Amino acid sequence: MSNIPKIHGDKAPIRIHYIVEWAEKRDLSQADIARELGADKSLVSRWFSGMLPKEDYLKRLAALFGTDVHGLFRHPDDDWLAKFFRDKTEDQKERAIEMLRIFFNENDKTGTDG
Numbered sequence: 001m002s003n004i005p006k007i008h009g010d011k012a013p014i015r016i017h018y019i020v021e022w023a024e025k026r027d028l029s030q031a032d033i034a035r036e037l038g039a040d041k042s043l044v045s046r047w048f049s050g051m052l053p054k055e056d057y058l059k060r061l062a063a064l065f066g067t068d069v070h071g072l073f074r075h076p077d078d079d080w081l082a083k084f085f086r087d088k089t090e091d092q093k094e095r096a097i098e099m100l101r102i103f104f105n106e107n108d109k110t111g112t113d114g
Helices: 019-025 032-039 041-048 055-065 067-073 078-086 090-103
Strands: none
Touching: 019 041, 019 055, 019 067, 019 078, 032 041, 032 055, 041 090, 055 067, 067 078
Protein backbone atom coordinates (compact mmCIF):
# COMPACT_ATOMS: atom_id res chain seq x y z
CA MET A 1 0.00 0.00 0.00
CA SER A 2 1.42 3.26 -1.11
CA ASN A 3 0.74 6.65 0.40
CA ILE A 4 1.53 8.35 -2.89
CA PRO A 5 -1.62 10.06 -4.18
CA LYS A 6 -2.71 9.46 -7.74
CA ILE A 7 -2.87 12.57 -9.86
CA HIS A 8 -6.09 12.63 -11.86
CA GLY A 9 -6.60 8.95 -11.03
CA ASP A 10 -10.34 9.18 -11.59
CA LYS A 11 -10.12 10.64 -15.08
CA ALA A 12 -10.20 8.55 -18.22
CA PRO A 13 -7.76 9.51 -20.97
CA ILE A 14 -9.12 11.55 -23.84
CA ARG A 15 -8.62 9.80 -27.15
CA ILE A 16 -7.36 11.93 -30.00
CA HIS A 17 -7.82 9.14 -32.52
CA TYR A 18 -10.73 7.07 -33.80
CA ILE A 19 -9.16 3.61 -33.76
CA VAL A 20 -12.11 2.15 -31.86
CA GLU A 21 -14.59 3.52 -34.39
CA TRP A 22 -12.50 2.33 -37.34
CA ALA A 23 -12.33 -1.15 -35.79
CA GLU A 24 -16.10 -1.19 -35.32
CA LYS A 25 -16.65 0.03 -38.88
CA ARG A 26 -14.45 -2.80 -40.21
CA ASP A 27 -15.96 -5.31 -37.74
CA LEU A 28 -12.56 -6.05 -36.19
CA SER A 29 -12.04 -6.98 -32.55
CA GLN A 30 -8.97 -6.10 -30.51
CA ALA A 31 -7.81 -9.70 -30.94
CA ASP A 32 -8.27 -9.43 -34.73
CA ILE A 33 -6.17 -6.27 -34.84
CA ALA A 34 -3.46 -7.77 -32.64
CA ARG A 35 -3.29 -10.84 -34.87
CA GLU A 36 -3.24 -8.85 -38.13
CA LEU A 37 -0.52 -6.48 -36.91
CA GLY A 38 1.47 -9.03 -34.94
CA ALA A 39 1.04 -6.82 -31.87
CA ASP A 40 0.48 -7.80 -28.27
CA LYS A 41 -3.19 -7.78 -27.21
CA SER A 42 -2.37 -5.56 -24.24
CA LEU A 43 -0.86 -2.98 -26.59
CA VAL A 44 -4.01 -2.92 -28.72
CA SER A 45 -6.07 -2.61 -25.54
CA ARG A 46 -4.07 0.48 -24.58
CA TRP A 47 -4.79 2.01 -28.00
CA PHE A 48 -8.50 1.38 -27.43
CA SER A 49 -8.14 3.15 -24.07
CA GLY A 50 -6.65 6.23 -25.69
CA MET A 51 -2.91 5.69 -25.98
CA LEU A 52 -1.47 6.95 -29.25
CA PRO A 53 0.26 4.20 -31.26
CA LYS A 54 3.80 4.75 -32.48
CA GLU A 55 4.21 5.88 -36.09
CA ASP A 56 4.93 2.40 -37.44
CA TYR A 57 1.72 1.05 -35.92
CA LEU A 58 -0.26 4.09 -37.11
CA LYS A 59 0.77 3.27 -40.68
CA ARG A 60 -0.10 -0.39 -40.25
CA LEU A 61 -3.45 0.42 -38.64
CA ALA A 62 -4.29 2.81 -41.46
CA ALA A 63 -3.52 0.13 -44.05
CA LEU A 64 -5.60 -2.42 -42.13
CA PHE A 65 -8.58 -0.05 -41.98
CA GLY A 66 -8.21 1.09 -45.60
CA THR A 67 -7.40 4.72 -44.89
CA ASP A 68 -4.33 6.91 -44.46
CA VAL A 69 -2.73 7.86 -41.15
CA HIS A 70 -4.64 11.15 -41.09
CA GLY A 71 -7.86 9.19 -41.44
CA LEU A 72 -7.26 7.59 -38.04
CA PHE A 73 -7.80 11.03 -36.51
CA ARG A 74 -11.16 11.49 -38.25
CA HIS A 75 -14.32 9.54 -37.60
CA PRO A 76 -14.66 6.87 -40.31
CA ASP A 77 -18.04 8.29 -41.33
CA ASP A 78 -16.31 11.60 -42.14
CA ASP A 79 -13.31 10.10 -43.93
CA TRP A 80 -14.93 9.72 -47.36
CA LEU A 81 -15.83 13.40 -47.41
CA ALA A 82 -12.29 14.52 -46.61
CA LYS A 83 -10.91 12.24 -49.33
CA PHE A 84 -13.48 13.52 -51.82
CA PHE A 85 -12.65 17.19 -51.27
CA ARG A 86 -8.88 16.77 -50.88
CA ASP A 87 -7.91 17.48 -54.49
CA LYS A 88 -10.76 19.82 -55.44
CA THR A 89 -10.39 23.52 -56.21
CA GLU A 90 -12.17 26.12 -54.08
CA ASP A 91 -14.62 26.69 -56.94
CA GLN A 92 -15.41 22.98 -57.15
CA LYS A 93 -15.93 22.83 -53.38
CA GLU A 94 -18.30 25.80 -53.44
CA ARG A 95 -20.31 24.30 -56.33
CA ALA A 96 -20.56 20.95 -54.53
CA ILE A 97 -21.80 22.65 -51.36
CA GLU A 98 -24.38 24.60 -53.35
CA MET A 99 -25.59 21.41 -55.03
CA LEU A 100 -25.94 19.72 -51.63
CA ARG A 101 -27.94 22.67 -50.32
CA ILE A 102 -30.28 22.41 -53.30
CA PHE A 103 -30.54 18.64 -52.93
CA PHE A 104 -31.45 18.89 -49.25
CA ASN A 105 -33.73 21.90 -49.80
CA GLU A 106 -31.74 23.94 -47.29
CA ASN A 107 -32.72 27.20 -48.96
CA ASP A 108 -36.45 26.38 -49.06
CA LYS A 109 -38.62 27.79 -46.30
CA THR A 110 -41.12 25.42 -44.75
CA GLY A 111 -43.77 25.80 -42.10
CA THR A 112 -46.58 28.28 -41.55
CA ASP A 113 -44.52 31.30 -40.50
CA GLY A 114 -44.35 32.74 -43.89
